[in-house]
Amino acid sequence: MSHAEFIRNFYSQRLAAAAENRDHYDILDWASAAAQQARFQVLAEHLTAAFAAAPALLDVGCGFADLATYLAARRLPARYVGVDLNAELLAAARLAAARAENPALDLRCGDIFTDEHLFAPREFDVVFASGVFNLRLDNNAAFASNAIRRLQRFAKHSVVVNFLHRRAATKYDECFYYSPPAMLAETQSPDWETSLRDDYLENDFTLIFRRRAIKTNRNASRCATKPVPDVPQLCDISATNPT
Numbered sequence: 371m372s373h374a375e376f377i378r379n380f381y382s383q384r385l386a387a388a389a390e391n392r393d394h395y396d397i398l399d400w401a402s403a404a405a406q407q408a409r410f411q412v413l414a415e416h417l418t419a420a421f422a423a424a425p426a427l428l429d430v431g432c433g434f435a436d437l438a439t440y441l442a443a444r445r446l447p448a449r450y451v452g453v454d455l456n457a458e459l460l461a462a463a464r465l466a467a468a469r470a471e472n473p474a475l476d477l478r479c480g481d482i483f484t485d486e487h488l489f490a491p492r493e494f495d496v497v498f499a500s501g502v503f504n505l506r507l508d509n510n511a512a513f514a515s516n517a518i519r520r521l522q523r524f525a526k527h528s529v530v531v532n533f534l535h536r537r538a539a540t541k542y543d544e545c546f547y548y549s550p551p552a553m554l555a556e557t558q559s560p561d562w563e564t565s566l567r568d569d570y571l572e573n574d575f576t577l578i579f580r581r582r583a584i585k586t587n588r589n590a591s592r593c594a595t596k597p598v599p600d601v602p603q604l605c606d607i608s609a610t611n612p613t
């Protein structure tokens with residue numbers, strides 16, 4: 371069975387077994403609504419610090435699109451697109467959006483890690499993934515670091531991804547718990563500046579990747595006696611966008 375089939379079946383079974391009014395967080399296997407939203411809060415703080423105008427936001431593994439509801443309730447503007455590989459969750463999300471009179475919610479079905487044509491490179495300002503790497507697979511750490519490179523393709527500015535933390539006091543067999551230092555080491559890249567947030571929940575941490583901008587050194591070529599070709603330099607965009 372592929373990773374995608376395994377993940378799709380896991381959430382479909384939970385959805386099928388759910389009583390009519392079971393909460394979204396519970397079907398998605400979060401401990402509580404507060405635990406689900408503590409992860410959203412990390413993203414919200416990043417958006418507030420980094421963007422003056424509404425960023426284009428891709429919510430990878432959006433489930434019921436609860437993030438869209440969370441942002442709207444807090445009046446945090448974002449041009450939201452959600453993607454999930456589970457069509458049943460998306461159908462429920464569309465129904466909930468229609469009931470809340472928000473039928474325009476942009477939700478797409480697909481596997482972000484294998485579908486080639488879902489999105490264009492750098493189509494979004496920010497790519498967010500919450501809970502996407504929770505389930506135990508045969509090779510979690512390698513899968514996650516490859517997956518992050520994939521998410522980075524779609525982001526102009528930043529990628530925000532959370533993981534279950536190996537320090538969690540209670541661990542479940544179906545879940546995988548990650549080491550922050552190992553994930554920092556696995557995901558290092560000269561094109562991205564990475565920061566770690568592990569101060570919001572005992573069993574979770576977030577990696578925030580900010581793209582380093584390429585700057586051309588025009589002044590140097592003007593001052594030089596011989597013409598010097600523009601030299602691409604890495605510069606830290608967090609200098610202008612402190613987050």
Ligand SMILES: C[S@@+](CC[C@H](N)C(=O)[O-])C[C@H]1O[C@@H](n2cnc3c(N)ncnc32)[C@H](O)[C@@H]1O
Pocket residue numbers: 374377378381398399406430431432433434435436437453454455456459480481482483499500501502504
């Ligand atoms: C724990 S749930 C979290 C849902 C949502 N992010 C939230 O916090 O409410 C994980 C979600 O990721 C989705 N998912 C996992 N792997 C995916 C992939 N490769 N492409 C798209 N969605 C994926 C699952 O179908 C599931 O809906």
